[in-house]
Structure formats: C-alpha cells, structure tokens
Amino acid sequence: MKIITGETRVYGILADPIHHVQTPQRMNEHFAALGHDGVLVPLHATADTLAQVLQGLRGLRNLGGVIVTVPHKTAIVGLCDEVSDSARLIGAANVVRFEADGRLVGHMLDGEGFVGGLRANGIEPRSRTAYLAGAGGAANAIAFALVQAGVxxxxxxxxxxxxxxxLKQRLAQLDPAAEVVVGTPDPSGHDLVVNATSLGLREGDALPLDTARLTSDQLVCEVIMQPRDTALLRAAQQRGCRIHYGAPMLAAQIALMARFLGVGDTAATALA
Known part of the structure; x- marks a missing residue:
C-alpha cells in the first residue's frame, strides 16, 4: 500500500455518481510506475455544487489537478480560467490542471482516448461509417476525433x-468537407456504433439506441467502463455483433492525462 505523506501530490476525479470510476486505480498504478509521489482520489460532486466545490479546491496548495467525468465535462469549461482550443471548440473538458498561480487550465482527451483505444485493439476508423449516440461532453470529443480520424x-x-x-455545425468548422448527418435511434447501415451517453451506468437505464436494428456485421462500442457488460453490449452480442468495451478509452488516456497534469513529461504541461 502506498505511503502518503505531507509531500504527496494530490489529484482528484470529479463525478456523479462516483461508484463506477476506474481512473483512480489506473492512474495510481501509472504514478507508481513513474516513481511519482502522487495519489488520485475520487471526489463526489453533484452538478448543483460543482462550482462551489471547484472554488474550494482552488485553495488547496498540494492539489495538482482533477480528472472530470459524467456529468461535469461540459460545465467545467465555464469554470476554468483557460481551456485548450480543442476543448473550447468541443465544448467540454475532462482534465484540469491547477497552476502554481491559481489558474485552472482545462483540456479534453476523451476523443483521442477513444480512437486510441480502437486502434490499440486493431480497429481503424478511417474510411468507415460511424453512428454516435449522444451529443454531450464525451460524445462531442469522440465526434471530433472520429472526423479527424477520417471516417x-x-x-x-x-x-x-x-x-x-x-455539434454538426461545430464539426463543419473542423472539416467543412466531412459528411456529418443527424440521425434517429436506428443505427443500421453503419460499420461502427458508439454509445457516448451515460445510459447504461445505472440498472434499468433505457437503451441508447434501437438494438433491434443492429446487424452482425457491426462493431458496437461503449464508453462506459462499469458495468463492463452494459445492457447495450449484451443486446449487441445477442444480435451477433462484435463489441468493444469502454476500458480501452481510459487506458489510452492515462499517460496523456498524467502528462497534462505535469507528471511524466514536463514538456507536455504547456496548454495543448
């Protein structure tokens, strides 16, 4: 067990609910591998107290930053002093660095992590058709990353x-030639089907799309990590689809998040 002292650098993850987060154990393993004296802990903050919580955290001199997840990725942008150009265009952030002068600097890595997770599992999104359920913080980031990847x-x-x-209009600013359409709950006719909503976190959640329209030639992807087998993935398997779990998205982001927080590569602490 890690020994925590007054010298230990502290980091947090802001979420509501908090029970499903897997980032603390992954990040703490990463810190240990780097020999960094730091610890990431879960911080349960509701949407109505987020601004108050963040203001209080500003006063902690040993806090290096926070990871941000559901449902705070969009709201956190307006609470930062500065965000990266990509985070501003996406309209969401999932990592915030606390600078020595007290400024909060935000960035978004969900999209890069999602595409990186696909590629780490031998799935190349370029030239494929993709269906994306959701238009919130994570969905925005994934949409931008998929367009950049050349779907x-x-x-x-x-x-x-x-x-x-x-979201479609903002994607046109990124790539006016990209083919982006607004669809329905019917995911048929796409190579990749991605759930980028929070539906599936809680038992009894509605399905994020019409699973009866799935076909066996499709790859169905989740961003939810806990539960590992969401209702969507179970339904997709019953339809004969291949599935892609939510965990690879986090795995692809851990080192990126750490570097943005100034751990592992000091050159990467500049605003991306």
Missing part, C-alpha cells in the same frame, strides 16, 4: 435534436 460518414443521434445540430 467516411458520421451520424449523430441525440434525444435533443438541437444539440446534435449544434
């Missing part, structure tokens, strides 16, 4: 169409 067509489906339309 042939991206379909965005969200319960609130206005959010999907807004």
């Amino acid at each position: 042939a067509r991206l379909t965005i489906a969200n319960r609130t169409r206005a959010k999907a339309d807004d």
